[in-house]
Amino acid sequence: MEMQSAIIATNIKKKYKGFTLDIPQCRIPKGFATALIGENGAGKSTFLNILAGIRLDFKGDIRYFDEQEPDVEKVKERLGYTGPGCYFLPNWNITQVKEISGLLFDTFDAKRYEQLCGELGIGDGDGLKKVSGLSDGNRMKLTLAAVLSRETECLLMDEPASPLDPLMRDKLCEIIRDYLAAGQGEHTVFFSTHNISDMENVTDYCMIMENGSIVEEGFVEDLKEKYVLVKGERKDAEAAKKVLYSFSGNSYGFEGICLAENLDKLAGMDISVERPSLSQISVAVMKANTKLYFG
Amino acid sequence: MIRKIKSYLIFTPVFYRWLMFLMVPAGTIGLQWLIEPIDLFMTGYINVMIWVMVEIISDNWVFGGMAVAGGKQWEYVKTSKRGMPIVENALGVNMARQFLEGMIIFIAGWAFFSLRNGRGFSDVGELIIYVDMLLMAYFVIVAALSITRFFDSVLINTGTASLASILLVGGFALVAAWKYVMLVLLVILAAAVSVMGVKLIMWRVRESYYDRADKKEY
Structure with missing residues (x-):
């Protein structure tokens, strides 16, 4: 319909x-x-x-x-x-x-x-x-x-x-x-x-x-299927960064939003995948498109 | 007509209406009682000074800043298809109210003077001068408000009212010298300023639908 x-x-x-x-x-x-x-x-x-x-x-x-x-x-x-x-x-x-x-x-x-x-x-x-x-x-x-x-x-x-x-x-x-x-x-x-x-x-x-x-x-439900929240260990951070839509890391590990269709590119890494919130998706999309510098 | 008056009433607080229709005429009569003017020219002068000062300064309370650039304060009014006609009605009725107010003040002044001194106008010439003073004060008020509404500052209204009072002193000298010519001229000016006063402010309010700086660029 x-x-x-x-x-x-x-x-x-x-x-x-x-x-x-x-x-x-x-x-x-x-x-x-x-x-x-x-x-x-x-x-x-x-x-x-x-x-x-x-x-x-x-x-x-x-x-x-x-x-x-x-x-x-x-x-x-x-x-x-x-x-x-x-x-x-x-x-x-x-x-x-x-x-x-x-x-x-x-x-x-x-x-x-x-x-x-x-x-x-x-x-x-x-x-x-x-x-x-x-x-x-x-x-x-x-x-x-x-x-x-x-x-x-x-x-x-x-x-x-x-x-x-x-x-x-x-x-x-x-x-x-x-x-x-x-x-x-x-x-x-x-x-x-x-x-x-x-x-x-x-x-x-x-x-x-x-x-x-x-x-x-x-639709929010569709976006939550389109994007996933990925959490991983520090050792995989650099490799994952190239695939993730948004990335934030610390001394223990990293997390970021990834397009679900790109998940297979993270194969072999020690990661966990979660359903993101709308806020997490929005921030990731905004970060990817903003003129502000996030490093 | 009822809708037009309603538009005006909505824009004006109750106390403002009490002030303009009761307290200002009472104030002018009170001042005449204290000063005891020697003739109707002086009576008219007292009336004008109070009326002009109160009208221009108090307008900031009701319509102050309505033509300020950007016009953000009109958002709610602009969400209705009737918004602009209502604002226009309110401005028009306010102008009619101002003229009516002037007439009340001047008639009350004349009545009080006549009752107190047992004499009114000595001749038609004195009556014409009295009417000229009313028309000139009305013209100056409406013209001044067409400027002060571009700012939202009671100080600007106060300064403009003071300047208007000084200018009126010079104007009355002209009235005394050419009362009949001035009568014709002031009728035309009062009518013109009534039309232009509303049109100018409404033009500015309608401009708030547009960003002036980018108007040509969109």
Whole structure:
């Protein structure tokens, strides 16, 4: 069965000085949670902003919802975007966010917003508390409350986990799971994250971005079969280094990520093979593609 | 219209509305009670000084920095197809509110002066000067805000308000000399600045959809 896509972006190009976002094709699978992983400055936020329609200076074509709609303005009601930083005007208070959301979106449910503000402990019941007076974590919770109070089909989330504490990150995963379950295959979540370990249990599909391009992607389970974690003794380190995708060694031995198809090249070495975590795969892929020097 | 007013109300805190519609007119009357102006020209001058200072400085609280480069603070508004019209409505209604506010202050000033002194305008010329002062103050406020909104600093608003007050003193000399010519000129200027004030800020807010430095390069 062919995978359906919530969003298809084709030939996306956006140039900055010294950086080019260049994505020949990106299909965000419908009905799943997709993580966009990459180092700082890889182009994740730019790409999410383009998909959300809050950045318009790019080349390329984006089709939303089963390739039917090319105009982002017509689908904004169905998209929910959460961003970091100055997402709301700083002088707005929690109640004003509710009021303006009601004006901005047809499907905004004020009661659901109030319920979510209570559940997430935003402002301790003080609706007059200003956005500028909230901590980064609470500001992100407020953003989530505003977006989740609408009937959307696709959530685009830029670093939703970063300002949140571990407990709240767990709650975020629960929120994403509930959102996907409620949609019965029609809801999609696309989020960028640096907190791969915390978000792994909610990630179905993963895209790894480096220097403005998607360098690896796939369903997490498929990636975990494509790559393996290899651990070995120090005596084999030099030979293994040539085969491994990523390598880290110490005085006792080494470990690294290897393409499963290259495992036979390590034959004869005293190694153990384990199933890697998404975090280990991501770091290995990023290391292999980064401009940073790792020695 | 209700939607436009709603847009404005959402952008303005309740205390701001109390300040502008109640406290500022009350303040001007209070000051007149203390100073006891000798004529309606002096009454108008007191009104203008308070009105201009409060309007320009307090705008930082509500719309301050809305035209700052990058415009990051508009992300949520930009995620809605109605975002830009709502911002435009809020700016337009605020401008109408400013004019209404000026009228309230000037009418209240005239009424208070008349009640206290048992006389109003001595002739049509005095009335025209009084209206000129209102129009000139409105023009200066809207023009000043079209500049201060490019910065997010209450100090810049305060400095601009002070400069505007000084400029108005010179402006009133012109009004006293050519009241009828100035009336025509100020009606045109007030209308023009009303249109341009909204268009300029909205142009800048819409620019935040683009990276100006890379606009040609994409």
